[in-house]
Amino acid sequence: MRFQTWLLGAASVLAMAGIANAETTLTIATVNNGDMVRMQKLTDDFTKANPDIKLNWVTLEENVLRQKVTTDIATKGGQYDVLTIGTYEVPIWAKNGWLVALDKLGADYDVDDLLPAIRNGISADGKLYAAPFYGESSMVMYRKDLMEKAGLKMPDAPTWDFIADAARKMTDRKEGINGVCLRGKAGWGENMAFLTATANSFGARWFDEKWTPQFDQPEWKKTLEFYVKLMKDAGPDGASSNGFNENLALFQQGKCGMWIDATVAASFVSDPKASKVADKVGYALAPDNGLGKRANWLWAWNLAIPAGSKKIDAAEKFVSWATSKHYTELVASKEGWANVPPGTRKSLYANADYQKAAPFAKMTLDSINAADPTKPTVKPVPYVGVQFVAIPEFQGIGTAVGQQFSAALAGKETVDAALKAAQTATEREMKKGGYIK
Structure with a gap:
């Protein structure tokens, strides 16, 4: 025992x-x-x-x-x-x-x-x-040498018109240089993060005050037409497959004149161990259209x-x-x-x-502080969020819309067809969620 x-x-x-x-x-x-x-x-x-x-x-x-x-x-x-x-x-x-x-x-x-x-x-x-x-937040990262070669000087706070003009002038297809690299990969946090922030600066919004989808409004058409044409004229081949990491690699390899994306990328494009153009990078605030909102997210x-x-x-x-x-x-x-x-x-x-x-430190902080999730758009909206809408349904809606816009960028459908499909899909989900009748 x-x-x-x-x-x-x-x-x-x-x-x-x-x-x-x-x-x-x-x-x-x-x-x-x-x-x-x-x-x-x-x-x-x-x-x-x-x-x-x-x-x-x-x-x-x-x-x-x-x-x-x-x-x-x-x-x-x-x-x-x-x-x-x-x-x-x-x-x-x-x-x-x-x-x-x-x-x-x-x-x-x-x-x-x-x-x-x-x-x-x-x-x-x-x-x-x-x-x-x-x-x-988001900002413009650009090649100072290519900007100078194009005879231009980047303002600290550029407009979209300046960006478009500069992108076309900096493009050199023979040298493999694209004037601008922007997200095209479908996803609510990929191309739609960029396009929603851009749309804010064009006066567009996802929903009006009564939660009615707004893709049938002229501000969204202007946003998407501007983006698709700019990328066709000055963007890389296969851009509809490019997200953050793909564009980062292109910029580091010296194949982009400008890249408008997350401020966190600044340390990677200016790192001499990883970037061929580390000593040539400049920074500017995300662009605007003079409507009071920049295309900077949070x-x-x-x-x-x-x-x-x-x-x-x-x-x-x-x-x-x-x-x-x-x-x-x-x-x-x-x-x-x-x-x-x-x-x-x-x-x-x-x-x-x-x-x-970090020469980009002040620009990053200013961009973060300037983004206002409670007032993300020019016109009033019922939602919170700058480059997203803070409702549970947004993941599905945002990705579905992102697929339409990626298809428009790839030339698989027209801008009008993509916007119509986006409006239909978003209306259906908002009715299902009880936001609208």
């Missing part, structure tokens, strides 16, 4: 030791953007401090990530412990009870240091439901934890590490200040080392 008791006691001690030394594996779903790829290379810093936590990365292309993560969280699949999601998803998913409120990020995390525009977009009822890895890629996760403590440790001031300093020590994740913290933009290393 005593021997059995001893055996039971020994087994209990061993089991306790096993529990104490148990390794927690976090599966992290993330996007294949440069800053996220860089983070994966630096995670030894985290695992050394947390030897009981192992990281399993699932790195996906933007459209695929959105689809898989949305399906998993909506069905409570439990496939991921940390999610990379955007400003669009956070408030909607928090309202649905799908995300964990992040109130244990640590005493030194300094939530108040987060830029108000970014923090507000990932909060609900005063609580943070995601931590921003990087924040962005976005953040954030790390969030799904509700019901059995690994919340470990996940919160990782989220805190990856979005902390410490991580910023780690990247600066390894890669230089110009390459730290931008657009999330006030302290970064007050940092003299960063200001010196």
Whole structure:
């Protein structure tokens, strides 16, 4: 009897030791953007401090990530412990009870240091439901040498007319140089992010105050005609397949005179290790049409934890590490200040080392601060969001419309046909959602 008791006691001690030394594996779903790829290379810093936590990365292309993560969280699949999601998803998913409120990020995390525009977009009822890895607006990145060769000088705040004229003058098909590279790949967060922001500056809007779709209005026709013609005259071949990463590669290879896209790209186009034109890049605000709205958006890629996760403590440790001031300093020590994740913290933009290393810093901050999700358009609208509409139906609607506009860019259908199809599809979904009769 005593021997059995001893055996039971020994087994209990061993089991306790096993529990104490148990390794927690976090599966992290993330996007294949440069800053996220860089983070994966630096995670030894985290695992050394947390030897009981192992990281399993699932790195996906933007459209695929959105689809898989949305399906998993909506069905409570439990496939991921940390999610990379955007400003669009956070408030909607928090309202649905799908995300964990992040109130244990640590005493030194300094939530108040987060830029108000970014923090507000990932909060609900005063609580943070995601931590921003990087924040962005959009701006013009351009080749100063090609601009000079064309006999032009880029204004700090250009108009769309100037951009169109410059793009055509900078195009040199024999040399393989496209005057402008813009997103064409279908997706609510790919071509529609760019086109919605552009449409805002043309006076267009997704819906009027009564939620009636507006693709049958002249402002949208003007936007899409301008875009398709500009890309035909001065854009790259196969542009309807190009998203953020494809255009980044083209610009780095010296094949774009201008690229209008996320401010986060600035560090990659000016990095001499990756970009052939690093010493020739200039920056300007996103264009406008003199109507009071620029084509600049507001976005953040954030790390969030799904509700019901059995690994919340470990996940919160990782989220805190990856979005902390410490991580910023780690990247600066390894890669230089110009390459730290931008657009999330006030302290970064007050940092003299960063200001010196990043000539795009002020332009990025000004662009983020200028974007107003509560008043994104020239005319009044019932929705919040600059380059997206913050309603659950938008993912499906935005992607369907993006497919039509990508087809118009590819020459598979006319601008009028694409707009008509967009209007019909959007009306159908808005009726189904109960927004309109």
